[in-house]
Amino acid sequence: MDKPTKKPSKKAVVLVSGGLDSATVLAMALQQGYQCHTLSFDYGQRHRAELLAASRVSTVMGASEHKTVSLDLRTIGGSALTDDSIAVPESAEQSADSALSSKDDDIPVTYVPARNTVFLAIALGWAEVLEAETIFIGVNAVDYSGYPDCRPEFISAFETTANLATKFGVQGQGFRIATPLIDFSKADIIRCGLKLGVDYALTVSCYQPSDDGLACGRCDSCRLRAQGFREAEISDPTRYKH
Numbered sequence: 001m002d003k004p005t006k007k008p009s010k011k012a013v014v015l016v017s018g019g020l021d022s023a024t025v026l027a028m029a030l031q032q033g034y035q036c037h038t039l040s041f042d043y044g045q046r047h048r049a050e051l052l053a054a055s056r057v058s059t060v061m062g063a064s065e066h067k068t069v070s071l072d073l074r075t076i077g078g079s080a081l082t083d084d085s086i087a088v089p090e091s092a093e094q095s096a097d098s099a100l101s102s103k104d105d106d107i108p109v110t111y112v113p114a115r116n117t118v119f120l121a122i123a124l125g126w127a128e129v130l131e132a133e134t135i136f137i138g139v140n141a142v143d144y145s146g147y148p149d150c151r152p153e154f155i156s157a158f159e160t161t162a163n164l165a166t167k168f169g170v171q172g173q174g175f176r177i178a179t180p181l182i183d184f185s186k187a188d189i190i191r192c193g194l195k196l197g198v199d200y201a202l203t204v205s206c207y208q209p210s211d212d213g214l215a216c217g218r219c220d221s222c223r224l225r226a227q228g229f230r231e232a233e234i235s236d237p238t239r240y241k242h
Contacts, residue, residue: 011035011132012178013123014063018053019205020225021138021181024193026061028180029136031196037130038063039123043115044074044082049213053204060202069122079112081207088207090218106146110207110220116149120158120177127175128168135162136178142185155179186228194234201237210241217242 012034016022029036040054051068058066077083086109116139123135139150148154159177163169181189193200205225206215215222217240229236 009035010134011037011127011130012134012136013127013130013132014038014136015119015123015138016040016054016058016063016066017138018050018055018057018203019138019221020186020193020200020203020228021140021189021205022054023057023061023198023200023203024189024196025136025138025180026057026063027193027196027198029134029178030062034134034136036063036136037126037132038066039119039126040066040068041071041119041122042068043071043112043118046081046084046088046208047211049204049206049209049211053202053213057202060199067126071118073112073115073118076113080109081112088219090216107148108146108220111147114149116147116154117158120162124162124166124175128166131168131172133173134176134178136180138181139179140181140184140186140189142183152179152182155182185231186224187231190228190232190234199237201239205238214239214241216240 010033012029014026014029014036016026016038017040026036026038038058040051042051055066074082080086080088088110089108120135120137127135139155141151155177159175162175162177169175184192204213204215205221207219207221208216215238225238226236
């Protein structure tokens with residue numbers, strides 16, 4: 001009789017959006033031997049396709065548990081992803097125009113105010129309950145859209161806060177915010193994920209996909225994703241409307 005497989009002793013909370021980056025991060029955390037508890041957010045975004053993708057990715061890749069937390073960031077708006085009166089830019093020129101017309105140069109209208117701060121705070125609470133030592137998030141400072149909450153400085157500051165503000169941080173082992181993709185290009189992320197067996201056909205990266213997950217092919221996220229597959233010289237499995 002086969003001996004029962006021993007579960008990993010170390011736990012991690014992994015933020016999973018349903019997109020390419022977070023699926024790769026989940027694969028990396030699993031490879032490192034973590035028991036992964038994945039966390040997604042229904043925050044009032046334009047579509048539900050990414051939430052379905054997040055659940056699908058977590059199940060297929062072998063997460064120990066998956067939660068979706070509901071927030072209503074539409075009540076404050078301020079982003080093309082949470083306010084229908086603000087259009088999602090559908091070209092490089094529109095993205096540049098939206099950044100220049102915003103209050104802060106180079107920060108596009110698809111930036112959701114304080115989103116990663118809110119997400120990490122909730123992930124921190126769950127990690128404390130689980131006594132999970134690490135929180136994984138797929139932020140990236142190379143091929144990204146200019147969001148201030150994707151920078152290494154922010155992650156470092158949040159990690160310091162996490163260890164000052166929690167019982168586990170003060171009396172326990174403490175927390176680490178892991179950002180394994182922080183210095184990767186999109187092509188590097190794709191190559192890494194494929195080596196780890198990630199099926200990118202399961203993921204949705206578009207800001208405005210159809211209900212059945214067809215990507216628009218025009219938004220900033222779609223263009224960065226497509227460019228990454230081209231630079232990696234790998235066939236893009238994304239299903240596009242256009």
